[in-house]
Amino acid sequence: MKNKRLIAVLAAIVVIIAGTLAYQSVSRGSKNQGTKTVKVGVLQYVTHEALDEIYRGIKDGLKKEGYSGDKIKIEFLNAEGDQSKVQTMSQTLVSHKNQLLIGIATPAAQGLASATKDIPIVMGAVTDPVGAKLVKDLKNPGGNITGVSDKTPIADQIDLIKELTPDVKTVGLLYSSSEDNSKSQVEEFKKLAEKKGYKVETYAVPSTNEIATTMNVLLSKVDAVWTPLDNTIASAFPTVVAAAKDANKPIYPSVDTMVSEGGLASVVVDQYDLGVATGKMAAKILKGEKAGDIPVQVFDEGTPVINKTVAQELGVTIPADLAKKAKSVN
Numbered sequence: 001m002k003n004k005r006l007i008a009v010l011a012a013i014v015v016i017i018a019g020t021l022a023y024q025s026v027s028r029g030s031k032n033q034g035t036k037t038v039k040v041g042v043l044q045y046v047t048h049e050a051l052d053e054i055y056r057g058i059k060d061g062l063k064k065e066g067y068s069g070d071k072i073k074i075e076f077l078n079a080e081g082d083q084s085k086v087q088t089m090s091q092t093l094v095s096h097k098n099q100l101l102i103g104i105a106t107p108a109a110q111g112l113a114s115a116t117k118d119i120p121i122v123m124g125a126v127t128d129p130v131g132a133k134l135v136k137d138l139k140n141p142g143g144n145i146t147g148v149s150d151k152t153p154i155a156d157q158i159d160l161i162k163e164l165t166p167d168v169k170t171v172g173l174l175y176s177s178s179e180d181n182s183k184s185q186v187e188e189f190k191k192l193a194e195k196k197g198y199k200v201e202t203y204a205v206p207s208t209n210e211i212a213t214t215m216n217v218l219l220s221k222v223d224a225v226w227t228p229l230d231n232t233i234a235s236a237f238p239t240v241v242a243a244a245k246d247a248n249k250p251i252y253p254s255v256d257t258m259v260s261e262g263g264l265a266s267v268v269v270d271q272y273d274l275g276v277a278t279g280k281m282a283a284k285i286l287k288g289e290k291a292g293d294i295p296v297q298v299f300d301e302g303t304p305v306i307n308k309t310v311a312q313e314l315g316v317t318i319p320a321d322l323a324k325k326a327k328s329v330n
């Protein structure tokens with residue numbers, strides 16, 4: 001009788017201990033899953049306001065999809081416009097076992113693409129992903145790369161030049177010879193502008209060092225300057241602005257940040273929105289979708305933006321309907 005009771009007590013104790021252990025392991029398991037941290041590597045090509053804005057958007061896009069705090073660890077590197085740093089930093093991000101990589105601007109995305117064919121890569125604001133040989137087909141990228149493309153509405157930019165400065169006949173295009181993103185924009189601008197009767201002269205600089213001297217030559221030959229979404233020009237834009245101001249000639253850039261820095265006007269895609277879209281796309285991949293299955297998202301609808309201070313300095317009058325729909329900076 002006594003023995004039976006003892007066995008029952010022992011059995012009860014065993015059941016309680018086993019139950020507690022089982023409960024602990026289950027709760028530990030789910031807790032682990034809840035705090036699982038994803039590792040994301042971000043490579044920015046160079047510092048300029050537009051790319052900084054895109055990176056801010058990327059972090060917010062990831063956050064909106066649940067990747068913030070201890071859910072994500074971002075390793076952020078900036079190559080400061082140095083091509084050899086692009087390469088070493090791309091390899092660093094791969095060797096640190098980041099599970100997803102984001103390249104901000106074309107040269108950064110190209111560096112990452114040559115460093116890995118396995119880890120998924122999201123392009124942040126790459127103007128011409130096909131021309132830059134990053135994907136074969138925007139709708140169906142395949143491989144380990146997808147992302148967001150900022151295709152500025154160049155035809156609208158040319159219409160704006162006509163509307164604001166009808167006397168302009170010759171336009172000088174200033175861009176960097178080393179950026180694939182600029183090549184395709186320059187070709188498109190030239191084609192469309194010549195169709196509208198403009199004379200177009202192209203000036204490619206090898207690096208920021210040649211901008212000042214190139215501007216001197218260019219300004220003696222053209223009535224206005226146009227720059228594409230070019231990282232080299234963007235990172236040294238104050239030099240361009242100073243030269244154009246001395247010559248009293250307008251600059252038409254391709255992004256609002258460069259209009260506020262002293263450009264006259266443009267038709268632009270919102271940089272922060274590009275970043276948010278990039279971050280959200282990265283989140284889709286972190287949740288299990290394959291990069292190659294996600295079509296490249298193209299932003300090609302622009303908003304006009306005008307620098308009123310520069311317009312006044314140049315004696316440019318802004319037509320009333322344009323003033324109404326344009327965003328004004330400064």
Ligand code: TRP
Pocket residue numbers: 050051104105106107125126127128150181228229230231234255271
């Ligand atoms: N689209 C550019 C590229 O492909 C990057 C970029 C985004 C950019 N916004 C910009 C460059 C503004 C100059 C200015 O590399």
